[in-house]
Amino acid sequence: MIEVLHPGIYSSIQDLGRLGQQSLGVPIGGVMDQNAFYWANRLLNNPKHSAVLEMSFKGPKLLFHQPTTIALAGANMDAQLNGLKIANLIPVEIKEKDLLEFGNANFGKRTYMAVKGGIHTHEILKSRSQYKGITTYATLSKTKLIPFNMVKFLPPKGARLSLKKTNSKEEVIVVYRGPDFDLLPEKAKKQLEKNTFSISINNSRMAYVLEEKVEHQISYKWTAPVLPGTVQCTPDGTLIILMRDAQTTGGYPRILQVSDEGLNILGQKSTNECFQFQLSAV
Amino acid sequence: MTHPKIVILEWKNEPDDKTLHQLIEFQKTILKEFEEVIQITQGYCSLMLFHKNNVQNIEDYKTKLHHLYTSQSMKYPKKGELWQIPVCYEEDYAPDLKTLANDLNLNPDTLVAKHVSARYQVCFIGFLPGFLYLSGLSKVLECRRKERPIPNVPQGSVAIGGRQTGIYPMDSPGGWHIIGKTPYPFFEPLNKKPCFAKAGDSVQFTSISKSEYLQLEGHRHNGTLKIKPL
Numbered sequence: 001m002i003e004v005l006h007p008g009i010y011s012s013i014q015d016l017g018r019l020g021q022q023s024l025g026v027p028i029g030g031v032m033d034q035n036a037f038y039w040a041n042r043l044l045n046n047p048k049h050s051a052v053l054e055m056s057f058k059g060p061k062l063l064f065h066q067p068t069t070i071a072l073a074g075a076n077m078d079a080q081l082n083g084l085k086i087a088n089l090i091p092v093e094i095k096e097k098d099l100l101e102f103g104n105a106n107f108g109k110r111t112y113m114a115v116k117g118g119i120h121t122h123e124i125l126k127s128r129s130q131y132k133g134i135t136t137y138a139t140l141s142k143t144k145l146i147p148f149n150m151v152k153f154l155p156p157k158g159a160r161l162s163l164k165k166t167n168s169k170e171e172v173i174v175v176y177r178g179p180d181f182d183l184l185p186e187k188a189k190k191q192l193e194k195n196t197f198s199i200s201i202n203n204s205r206m207a208y209v210l211e212e213k214v215e216h217q218i219s220y221k222w223t224a225p226v227l228p229g230t231v232q233c234t235p236d237g238t239l240i241i242l243m244r245d246a247q248t249t250g251g252y253p254r255i256l257q258v259s260d261e262g263l264n265i266l267g268q269k270s271t272n273e274c275f276q277f278q279l280s281a282v
Numbered sequence: 283m284t285h286p287k288i289v290i291l292e293w294k295n296e297p298d299d300k301t302l303h304q305l306i307e308f309q310k311t312i313l314k315e316f317e318e319v320i321q322i323t324q325g326y327c328s329l330m331l332f333h334k335n336n337v338q339n340i341e342d343y344k345t346k347l348h349h350l351y352t353s354q355s356m357k358y359p360k361k362g363e364l365w366q367i368p369v370c371y372e373e374d375y376a377p378d379l380k381t382l383a384n385d386l387n388l389n390p391d392t393l394v395a396k397h398v399s400a401r402y403q404v405c406f407i408g409f410l411p412g413f414l415y416l417s418g419l420s421k422v423l424e425c426r427r428k429e430r431p432i433p434n435v436p437q438g439s440v441a442i443g444g445r446q447t448g449i450y451p452m453d454s455p456g457g458w459h460i461i462g463k464t465p466y467p468f469f470e471p472l473n474k475k476p477c478f479a480k481a482g483d484s485v486q487f488t489s490i491s492k493s494e495y496l497q498l499e500g501h502r503h504n505g506t507l508k509i510k511p512l
Contacts, residue, residue, distance in 0.1 A: 019320065019321055019332065020320060020321050022321055022323045023322070023323065023324065023406075023407060023480075023481070024407055024411055024412065024469070024476055024477050025407040025408050025409060025410055025411045025412055025413050025451075025469075025477075026411045026476075027411075124471050124472065125471055125476070132452070133410070133411055133451070133452040133469065133471070134411060134471045135471075176284055176285055176286075177284070178284060179284055179290050179292075222297055222325060222326035222327055222328075223325050223326055223408065223415065224325035224326070224327075224328045224330075225290070225323035225324065225325050225328060225329070225330035225408075227285075227288065227323070227330070227332075229285070247408065247409050247410065248323055248407075248408045248409070249323065249325050249406070249408030249409060249415075254284075257284045257285045257288070259285070
């Protein structure tokens with residue numbers, strides 16, 4: 001068990017979510033940055049879908065009740081194990097009663113902590129991803145104890161990842177044309193391709209509302225399916241990028257669809273950060 | 283192309299009973315015939331197909347889908363289940379009933395009578411887990427949504443907004459007018475069937491008193507409240 005002494009600003013248990021349950025209106029959910037999730041699990045030789053802890057903006061304070069091995073990936077949160085700095089992208093051995101504290105996120109906004117064997121909360125609708133109304137608690141703020149698998153295997157010896165490039169500085173988001181893209185006037189299409197966009201304070205695991213608007217006159221649409229990465233355009237031209245916890249259907253025109261890689265990059269961004277859309281040739 | 287793993291199918295007609303049946307039947311056919319498709323999400327007149335891998339040759343795939351659509355035996359599907367949903371329309375559970383009735387130039391009893399007299403079709407589930415998109419709202423009950431959504435609509439609230447009526451399956455922000463409340467749960471994630479209703483089913487509301495509501499709510503807390511189709 002891991003005891004949560006302080007939950008941090010926004011931490012939750014996540015895996016790859018619930019693709020396949022959308023006819024019940026269940027969001028797909030899952031980690032915001034799938035790359036960092038994958039690296040953290042890979043360093044420990046965990047099964048691909050193992051649940052991890054996703055920590056946003058400022059991380060939690062955790063007390064380990066049993067020994068294990070962990071690996072961190074994603075943003076740098078100045079993690080300290082019993083007061084000593086530990087690095088991302090390398091397996092770290094944990095002893096009983098070890099205290100792990102995180103600070104503010106740098107070089108990205110979300111940090112992932114994988115635990116050897118995976119976090120082992122109850123699977124509900126084939127996933128451990130926390131979501132209001134599906135799991136007992138939606139975030140770590142009320143979760144007191146995090147169970148993990150006690151497995152006896154050693155992580156690969158000397159495993160270490162060094163990434164030449166981190167995504168946190170990336171400012172180009174590759175997108176595809178959405179099903180309603182062609183209904184936009186030429187001016188709006190140009191704005192989408194040329195302008196720089198920034199994330200407003202209204203951003204969460206569900207959606208990022210952007211500061212800049214585009215002009216259009218597309219009228220009301222019948223409610224239609226959406227997915228994480230769908231860019232909606234409201235009647236007044238506000239752009240909303242749906243993120244991992246997005247609802248399954250929506251009533252606004254769907255003008256763009258963010259690529260998988262673009263969605264991972266956006267997952268590491270937050271309020272006031274800027275980017276440009278790049279329309280994929282496909 | 284929207285996304286290399288996504289294909290969207292759109293019906294050009296208005297969303298009516300016939301379109302709904304076509305959408306439901308074709309979903310079943312695709313899921314049976316195409317292993318590559320791992321999830322289909324439905325809207326009023328479109329289907330979104332999620333594929334395991336990137337769709338390689340979209341033109342070939344279009345032809346295949348078209349062939350599948352035209353060759354499926356278009357038997358008129360059997361009617362879905364009919365669910366009767368008890369709703370308490372009394373003041374304590376219906377904060378917006380009076381003002382909405384006033385806006386619509388109806389008396390509150392007439393509004394309720396109109397709401398319970400219709401049979402609504404479940405078009406699909408979306409927005410929230412267990413939120414049914416229902417069609418069949420009486421024209422006289424159509425109304426503008428609230429100017430500002432309220433932050434916390436209680437679970438079970440029955441509401442009207444635009445051309446639609448619906449039940450909030452969990453506490454959530456919402457901009458529809460709340461005219462009643464049902465004690466029945468619409469989403470139970472631990473159940474084998476988390477939501478009793480499915481696309482193609484029908485729903486009817488029946489008016490219950492506050493004491494009946496409280497009694498049913500008591501059964502719900504004991505875990506003995508089970509809804510059965512008519």
